[in-house]
Amino acid sequence: MARYLPGLQTRDRILDSTRWLLARVGLDGTTLAAILERAKVRSGSFYNLFDSKDEAILTVVREAINAVDPHPDGIGKDTVQELVDAYIQFITGQPTLAKIYLQTAVGGAMHDEALAHRVLSHHETRVTRLADALRRETGTSKAKSRTQAELLLAGLNGLAFHWLLDPDFDISSRAVELVAGR
Numbered sequence: 001m002a003r004y005l006p007g008l009q010t011r012d013r014i015l016d017s018t019r020w021l022l023a024r025v026g027l028d029g030t031t032l033a034a035i036l037e038r039a040k041v042r043s044g045s046f047y048n049l050f051d052s053k054d055e056a057i058l059t060v061v062r063e064a065i066n067a068v069d070p071h072p073d074g075i076g077k078d079t080v081q082e083l084v085d086a087y088i089q090f091i092t093g094q095p096t097l098a099k100i101y102l103q104t105a106v107g108g109a110m111h112d113e114a115l116a117h118r119v120l121s122h123h124e125t126r127v128t129r130l131a132d133a134l135r136r137e138t139g140t141s142k143a144k145s146r147t148q149a150e151l152l153l154a155g156l157n158g159l160a161f162h163w164l165l166d167p168d169f170d171i172s173s174r175a176v177e178l179v180a181g182r
Contacts, residue, residue, distance in 0.1 A: 011049050013039040015063070018056045027100045030057065054108050054115050061101040062122070064094050080133045080179060083126075084156065088175050091160045099164050102157075127153055152178065 017038035021030040032053045036046060050056045066072050068089040070082035091098045105119045130149035134140060140148070155178045163171040 010039075010041055010045055014041055014046060014049065014056055015060055019060050022057065022060065022100055023096050026096070027057070027103055051114065052112070054104060054112060055118075057100060057104055058115070058118060061097050061104070064097045065090050065101075068093065078129050078133045080130065080137060080152075083130055083133060084152075084175055084179055087126075087156050087160075088172055091163060091171060095164070095167075098160065102160065102164065123153070 014035060017035050018030060021034055021038060025034070030053070032043070032046070035041075035053065035056065036043060039046075046056075050059070065086075068086045070079075070086050071077040104115070108115050110116070127146065127149045130152055131142070131145040134148050134152075135142060135145040138145070156175065159169075159171050159174050159178065162174075163169045
């Protein structure tokens with residue numbers, strides 16, 4: 001384990017730098033050069049750990065999402081309400097990272113196949129967890145619960161975009177209405 005420690009420390013410095021930059025200068029100011037300079041890391045060390053700047057950014061965002069995950073250990077325990085609450089907590093509790101996630105997911109993934117794959121994989125995991133929770137709570141078929149999960153997640157994403165463009169928008173109340181209307 002000791003021989004891997006320098007790599008783990010370098011990874012932590014890169015992620016800490018990425019997190020710091022995203023919070024202070026946003027996505028546009030979080031350049032690879034800025035990450036490297038702040039982390040005091042050379043590009044070769046960076047690329048030994050991450051394929052791209054976007055991967056480092058998504059790692060920071062994924063850690064933030066996992067921090068509010070009701071059951072990060074996996075599928076099978078979540079309730080729909082817990083998953084919706086975690087989604088809203090991520091958006092409202094970490095608006096800078098939420099905004100960056102949405103920007104990266106939409107803008108970056110359209111031009112980067114590897115990034116698109118990661119975003120779609122994350123989306124698929126979220127849909128599966130929602131579908132499983134819906135199936136447990138309502139007893140609906142696998143196909144119907146999957147469709148309901150896709151629609152619920154689409155609604156949550158729409159509410160998130162609205163809130164990020166209009167911070168006065170009451171996303172929490174609207175999410176309650178969305179869940180009640182499912």
